[in-house]
Amino acid sequence: MVSGDEELERLLREVDATLSGKPAPAAGPPAVPARADQAPGRGGRALRTGVVAGAVCGAGVGTMTFLFAWLPFVENPVSSGLGAFVGAFLTGSVLTLRRG
Numbered sequence: 001m002v003s004g005d006e007e008l009e010r011l012l013r014e015v016d017a018t019l020s021g022k023p024a025p026a027a028g029p030p031a032v033p034a035r036a037d038q039a040p041g042r043g044g045r046a047l048r049t050g051v052v053a054g055a056v057c058g059a060g061v062g063t064m065t066f067l068f069a070w071l072p073f074v075e076n077p078v079s080s081g082l083g084a085f086v087g088a089f090l091t092g093s094v095l096t097l098r099r100g
Contacts, residue, residue, distance in 0.1 A: 004099065043097075050093030058085030 062081025068074045 046093045046096040049096040050089040050091075053092035054085040054087075054089035057088035058082065060084070 058081045061084035062077045065074055065077035065080040069077060074080075
């Protein structure tokens with residue numbers, strides 16, 4: 001399976017070759033797969049991305065809801081922050097998993 005970065009590099013080589021009129025250079029040496037202890041897998045990366053996105057969005061929405069609680073249509077900063085956390089967590093996790 002070709003990763004996104006390798007696919008992008010291949011496409012850029014093809015575009016450069018097409019624009020310059022020269023044949024596309026051969027691809028570099030095959031990538032060595034990362035060892036399991038070097039980097040987290042797809043699930044670990046997706047979880048980490050989801051938690052960071054959820055924490056940032058939850059804190060931001062919770063803080064802004066708390067600051068604007070004096071408005072009659074803004075009610076509970078806790079539920080707003082938790083809702084933002086859940087939404088950002090799911091979005092960040094799913095998009096990271098789909099990206100590969």
